[in-house]
Amino acid sequence: MAIPGQQPLSHLEEFMEGIWKQNPVFVMVLGMCPVLAVSVSAVNALSMGVATTFVLLCSTLLVSLIRNVVPKEVRIATYIVIIATFVTVVDYLIAAISLAVYEALGAFIQLIVVNCIILGRAEAHASKNPPLRTAVNALGMGAGFTIGLFALGSVREILGAGKLFGVALFGPDFQPWVVMVLPPGGFFVLGAWLLLFNWLKNRAAGSAGKLAEGGAHG
Amino acid sequence: MNGAPAVVATSSRAMVATLALVATLCGILIVSAYQGTLSAVTANKRVALERAVFKVVPGAVSVKEFVAGPAGIAPAGGVPAKDTVKFYAAYDAAGALKGIAAEGSASGYADVVRVLYAWDPARQAITGLGVIAMRETPGIGDKIYTDAAFLANFEALDARLDASGTALANPIRVVKHGSKRNPWEIDAISGATVTSKAVGRGINDSAQRLLPRLAPNLDQLRGN
Amino acid sequence: MTGKSPRIELRAAPHVKRPVGVETIMRNVVLALLPIAAFSVWQYGLSALALLVTATLACLATERWVNRLAGGPNTLSDWSATITGLLLGLTLPPSFPLWMAAVAGFAAIALGKALFGGLGHNVFNPALVGRAFVQAAFPVSITTWVPAYAPDRFTSFIPTTFTLPFMTPPDISAWAKAAVDGFTGATPLARWKFENLLATPADLLSGAVTASAGETSALLILACGLYLAARRFLDWRIPVAVLGAAALTAWAFQFAGPERYPDPAFVLLSGGLMLGAVFMATDMATSPVTPKGVWIYGATIGVLTVMIRYFGGLTEGVMYAILIGNALAPLIDQYTQPRVFGARGRRA
Numbered sequence: 001m002a003i004p005g006q007q008p009l010s011h012l013e014e015f016m017e018g019i020w021k022q023n024p025v026f027v028m029v030l031g032m033c034p035v036l037a038v039s040v041s042a043v044n045a046l047s048m049g050v051a052t053t054f055v056l057l058c059s060t061l062l063v064s065l066i067r068n069v070v071p072k073e074v075r076i077a078t079y080i081v082i083i084a085t086f087v088t089v090v091d092y093l094i095a096a097i098s099l100a101v102y103e104a105l106g107a108f109i110q111l112i113v114v115n116c117i118i119l120g121r122a123e124a125h126a127s128k129n130p131p132l133r134t135a136v137n138a139l140g141m142g143a144g145f146t147i148g149l150f151a152l153g154s155v156r157e158i159l160g161a162g163k164l165f166g167v168a169l170f171g172p173d174f175q176p177w178v179v180m181v182l183p184p185g186g187f188f189v190l191g192a193w194l195l196l197f198n199w200l201k202n203r204a205a206g207s208a209g210k211l212a213e214g215g216a217h218g
Numbered sequence: 219m220n221g222a223p224a225v226v227a228t229s230s231r232a233m234v235a236t237l238a239l240v241a242t243l244c245g246i247l248i249v250s251a252y253q254g255t256l257s258a259v260t261a262n263k264r265v266a267l268e269r270a271v272f273k274v275v276p277g278a279v280s281v282k283e284f285v286a287g288p289a290g291i292a293p294a295g296g297v298p299a300k301d302t303v304k305f306y307a308a309y310d311a312a313g314a315l316k317g318i319a320a321e322g323s324a325s326g327y328a329d330v331v332r333v334l335y336a337w338d339p340a341r342q343a344i345t346g347l348g349v350i351a352m353r354e355t356p357g358i359g360d361k362i363y364t365d366a367a368f369l370a371n372f373e374a375l376d377a378r379l380d381a382s383g384t385a386l387a388n389p390i391r392v393v394k395h396g397s398k399r400n401p402w403e404i405d406a407i408s409g410a411t412v413t414s415k416a417v418g419r420g421i422n423d424s425a426q427r428l429l430p431r432l433a434p435n436l437d438q439l440r441g442n
Numbered sequence: 443m444t445g446k447s448p449r450i451e452l453r454a455a456p457h458v459k460r461p462v463g464v465e466t467i468m469r470n471v472v473l474a475l476l477p478i479a480a481f482s483v484w485q486y487g488l489s490a491l492a493l494l495v496t497a498t499l500a501c502l503a504t505e506r507w508v509n510r511l512a513g514g515p516n517t518l519s520d521w522s523a524t525i526t527g528l529l530l531g532l533t534l535p536p537s538f539p540l541w542m543a544a545v546a547g548f549a550a551i552a553l554g555k556a557l558f559g560g561l562g563h564n565v566f567n568p569a570l571v572g573r574a575f576v577q578a579a580f581p582v583s584i585t586t587w588v589p590a591y592a593p594d595r596f597t598s599f600i601p602t603t604f605t606l607p608f609m610t611p612p613d614i615s616a617w618a619k620a621a622v623d624g625f626t627g628a629t630p631l632a633r634w635k636f637e638n639l640l641a642t643p644a645d646l647l648s649g650a651v652t653a654s655a656g657e658t659s660a661l662l663i664l665a666c667g668l669y670l671a672a673r674r675f676l677d678w679r680i681p682v683a684v685l686g687a688a689a690l691t692a693w694a695f696q697f698a699g700p701e702r703y704p705d706p707a708f709v710l711l712s713g714g715l716m717l718g719a720v721f722m723a724t725d726m727a728t729s730p731v732t733p734k735g736v737w738i739y740g741a742t743i744g745v746l747t748v749m750i751r752y753f754g755g756l757t758e759g760v761m762y763a764i765l766i767g768n769a770l771a772p773l774i775d776q777y778t779q780p781r782v783f784g785a786r787g788r789r790a
Contacts (some may be wrong), residue, residue: 066240074233078240085244089251096258099266103351162608175542175610178355179578188553358581409585 011136018140024117025148025190026197031115034108035149036186042165045153046146047101051094051109053142055086056118057135060126064134067127079122080113087113117145148193155189156180271306274336274346275317278308284439286431291438303428307439308336315339315440320428321350322420329353331362331416337377337429339436343401344375344390344421352413359413368407368414376401377425384430392418464561467675467726468521474666474675475528475721481662482655486536486588487595489603490655496540498527500547501568508556522561526550529569529721532656533714533761534576537588537614539605542580549575566768567725570761577761583611587629587652589622629653630712631757640704646711657714667720676724679733683740684719684747685710691748703752715747718760728768735771735778743767 009017024030034052039045059082070078091109095102102109112118121141126134157163160180162170179185271281283294285302294304305320318339323332331354336346349363362368380387388402392415398405406414483491505523509516517523530550534543550572558564577584588600602611630641630651645651651658671678692709695702710716723729723743730739743763750759 070236070240071229071233073229074237077237081237081240081244085247088248092251092255092259096255096262099259099262170608173606173609175580175583175605175608177579178581179575182355182578184578355581409582 011133014133014136015140015143017137018142018144019147020144022141023144023148023197024141025145025151026194028117029194030120031117031145032190033111034115035152036183036190038105038108039149039152039156039186039189040160040181041104041157041163042150042153043101044104045149047094048105048108049142049146049149051090051105052112052115052117052145053139054090054093055083055112055115056121056142056145057138058086058089059083059118060121060134060138061131063122063126064129064131075127076119076123079119083118083122084113117141151193152186152189155193156185160185267306270334270348270350271308271319271336274319274334274348275308276346277310278316279311280309281319282307282309286428286435288431291432291435303424303431305428305432315436317345318432318439319346320424322417322422322424324416324420324423326352326416327354327359327410327412331359331413331420333362333417333420335372335421335424337425339433341374342376342378344372344377344425347372347417347421354410354413358410361407361410362413362417365407368405371398371404374401375404375421377429379429379433383433386422386426386429390418390422390425462675464522465520468525470670470673470675471525471721472521472528474670475525475532477666478532478656478659478662478717479528481659482532482536485590485595485658486600486655487592488598489588489595489600490536492540492599492603493534493536493538493543493655494528494531496543497531497534497547498524500544501527501530501551501572504548504551504556508552508560512556512560514560517561520561523551526555526568526572529656529717530572532717533569533573533654535584535587535653536655537586537600537602537611538576538583539602539611541605541607542576542583545579546572546576548572562727564727565772566765567722567728570722570765570768573761574765586611586614588614588618589652590658592622629757630708631751634704634708634712640708641712643707643711646708651712654714657717660711660716663716663720670720676720677729677736679736680724680729680740681719683737684723684744685715687741687744688715688719688748689744691745695748695752709748709751713751713758714760718747718764719743722760723764723767725768728771730771730774730778732775732778732780734780735774738774738778739767739771742770 018024022028025035031052034048038048059079062082063079066078087110090112094105094109121138125137129137154164157165158169159177161176162168162174168174177185180189267283268281272278283304283306284291285294285304287302303320305318307318308316310316318337319334320337321332321334323330325331329352331352332350334348334350335344337343338345347363347369352359352362354360354362375390376388377390378387379385386402388400390402390404392404392406392411393399394411395406395408404414404418406418479494482494501523502518505518506516509518527547527550530546531543534546550568553575554566554568554571555561555564573584583602586602601614601617605611630646630653634640641651646660657663667676667681670676671681689706689710692703692706696705719740723740730736743760743766746763746766747759750756750762756762
C-alpha cells in the first residue's frame with residue numbers, strides 16, 4: 001500500500017503482499033465463512049477461490065477507475081452495488097459452466113458479496129491506487145485466498161475421502177476420516193495450517209518473535 | 219435515494235448522479251450476463267435432469283416434464299399452479315413410455331433428503347432410486363445410494379393403487395433392518411435408520427399424491 | 443504443577459506434613475484404574491490389552507513431543523498422560539483398530555490438553571476429547587461391538603485390531619457371531635432404544651454385556667472409585683451428584699411413562715455412566731472447585747446424560763454430557779463463589 005513518505009512497492013511486491021505478507025486466510029484470517037464451509041474438497045475450494053478472485057479483480061478495478069469521481073459520502077454504497085453486480089455475474093457464470101459445482105457451492109456464491117476481503121480491498125486499496133496497481137494487488141489477494149482455500153480443501157479431501165480432485169489415492173480400503181468433511185474438520189485443519197504458517201514465519205524472521213495473533217472475522 | 223427531488227445543493231446532485239450512473243452500469247452488466255448465460259444454464263439443467271432420470275429409468279433416451287393437478291395432467295411450463303405435483307415421463311428410442319420419475323423429499327438426520335424414484339406403470343411398482351440432494355453423515359447416511367442391499371429394495375417396490383384409486387393399496391413403509399416381509403416394505407439400513415426412513419417417507423408422500431392422479435391419465439402420456 | 447520427586451528426609455520435630463502433590467494423586471488414580479483395565483483384558487483378551495497399551499503409548503509419545511516443541515520440562519512423570527491414555531482406551535470398543543486408537547491418543551493430548559497449555563489449563567477432559575474426535579472421524583468403527591468372553595480371546599486377536607493404518611477395518615459381524623453364539627452386536631443401551639429389551643441388573647453389575655473395553659462392570663468401577671474417595675483423591679460429591687441426578691431424572695421419566703422408559707437402575711448401570719461419573723467428571727482441572735458448584739456441575743451432567751440417551755440420535759450420552767459440563771465449569775465457579783468471611787458482598 002502506498003503510504004505517504006514511503007517508497008511505493010514494486011508490482012511484484014504488491015502481488016506478493018496477498019500471497020505472503022497479508023495472506024487473507026493465513027495472516028488476516030478474513031472471509032472465514034466460505035473458507036470453512038466450502039473447503040470440503042479440492043475442486044470446491046479452487047472454484048470458490050477463482051470465483052472470489054474474479055469478483056475481487058473486477059470490482060476493485062472498477063472502483064479504482066471511478067475513484068476520483070465518486071463523492072466520498074456514497075462510496076460504500078457504490079462499492080456494494082459494484083460488488084453485488086459482479087457476484088451476480090459470477091453466479092450466472094458458474095451455473096453456466098458447471099451445475100455440479102454450482103450446487104456444491106450453494107449459497108456461498110451469493111455470499112461472496114459479504115466477504116470482508118472484497119469490501120476491505122475496495123476501501124483500503126482500490127480507492128487510493130491507480131488501476132494497474134489495484135489489479136496486481138487484487139490478483140495477489142485472490143491468489144492468496146485461493147491458495148488458502150486449496151490448502152484446506154486438499155487436506156480435508158485427502159483425509160476425509162481419501163481422494164484428491166476426485167481421484168482415489170489410497171485404494172478402495174481407505175478409511176475416510178468423516179470428521180474432516182464435517183464442520184469441526186474445517187476448524188481443525190485451519191488451526192493446523194495457521195500453526196504451520198506462523199511457525200514458518202517466525203523461523204523466517206530468524207527469531208522467536210511473538211506468534212502473529214489473528215482474530216477471525218466474517 | 220428513492221424519489222429524492224433534485225436538490226439545489228451540488229453535492230447531493232452529484233451523489234444521486236453517481237449512484238444512478240453506477241446502478242445503470244451494473245444493471246446493464248447483470249442483464250447481459252443473464253442473457254449470455256441463459257442458454258447454457260438451461261442446457262445444463264436439462265442435461266442434469268436427463269442424467270438423473272435416465273439413471274432411475276434405464277433404457278430411456280428422452281424425458282418430458284409434466285404436472286399432475288386435480289383436473290388431470292398437463293405438460294409443465296410457465297408458473298406451476300397450486301396443488302400440482304411435478305413428474306417426468308421417460309421414453310425410449312421408439313417413443314414408447316418407459317417409466318415415470320418423480321421427486322420425493324422428507325427430513326432425514328441432518329437435513330432434507332431429496333430422492334428421485336422411478337415408477338413403472340406396467341408393473342405398478344417403484345423400480346429405481348436416485349438421490350438428488352442430501353447432507354447426511356458421510357459413511358453412514360450416504361449408504362442410501364451406496365448400499366446394494368438397500369437399493370435392492372427399489373427393484374420392485376409394490377406401489378399399486380387400492381380399489382377406489384385414491385390412495386396406495388399398501389402405504390410404502392420402512393421397516394427395521396432384516397424384517398422386510400412384504401413387497402411394499404423397505405428394509406432399513408442398519409445404523410442409518412433415520413435416513414432410510416426419510417427415503418421411505420419421501421417416496422410414500424409423493425406417490426400417495428401423484429399416483430392417484432396419474433394412473434387414469436396414463437394413455438395421455440403414451441400418446442405423446 | 444509438576445510433582446516433586448519423592449525423597450526421604452529425616453528430621454527432628456516439629457514435622458510439617460508435605461501436601462499431597464499432583465503426582466501422588468495421579469499415581470493413585472492409575473492404581474485405581476488398573477483393576478478395571480485388568481478386568482477388561484480378562485473379558486476381551488489380547489485385543490483389549492493391545493488397545494490399552496496403544497492408547498497409553500500414543501498419549502505418552504504425544505506428551506513428550508509437545509514438551510519438546512514447547513521447550514518445557516518433561517511432564518511424563520506426573521502420570522497425567524498415562525491416566526488419559528488408560529481412560530481413553532477403556533472408553534473405546536475392544537475391537538477398535540490400533541491405528542485409530544493412536545489417532546485418538548494424539549488428539550486427546552494435542553487437541554485436548556497441549557493446545558490449552560498443558561495439565562491444569564485444559565478446559566475439557568483430554569480423554570473425552572480424544573474419544574469425541576474418533577467418534578466423529580470413525581463413526582462406524584466406534585460403534586462396532588464384539589462379545590465378551592470369546593473362547594479364544596487369549597490366543598488370538600480380534601480381526602480388526604491390526605487393521606493397517608488409514609485402512610478400513612474388515613467386517614467382523616460374522617466373526618463375532620461365530621465366536622459367541624447368539625451375539626447381536628448391540629450394546630444394552632442400543633437394544634433398549636431400538637428393540638425395547640432391558641438387560642438385567644445382575645448382568646450389568648458383573649459386566650456380562652457388550653460395551654466399551656472398560657465400562658462393563660459397574661461394581662468394579664464403584665469399588666475403585668470408593669478407594670479414591672476414601673483416600674480423598676477425588677471429590678465424592680461429583681459422582682454422587684451425577685449418579686443421583688441421573689437416577690432422579692430416570693425415575694421421573696419412568697413415573698411419567700412406565701412403558702416407555704427404563705428403570706433408574708438400568709440407566710445407572712448401563713453404558714459409560716459409571717466410568718464417566720467416577721473417573722472423568724471428577725477430573726480436577728475440568729470440574730468446578732466451589733462446594734456448591736460441584737453439586738450443580740454433577741447434576742448437570744447426570745440430567746444431560748439421561749436427556750441425550752432418551753431423546754438424542756445417539757444411544758450413549760455420557761461423553762457429550764461431561765464435555766458440556768466441563769465447558770460450564772468456569773461459569774459455575776464464577777457464580778458460586780462463597781462469601782469471603784467478613785465481607786458484605788458475594789465477591790470481596
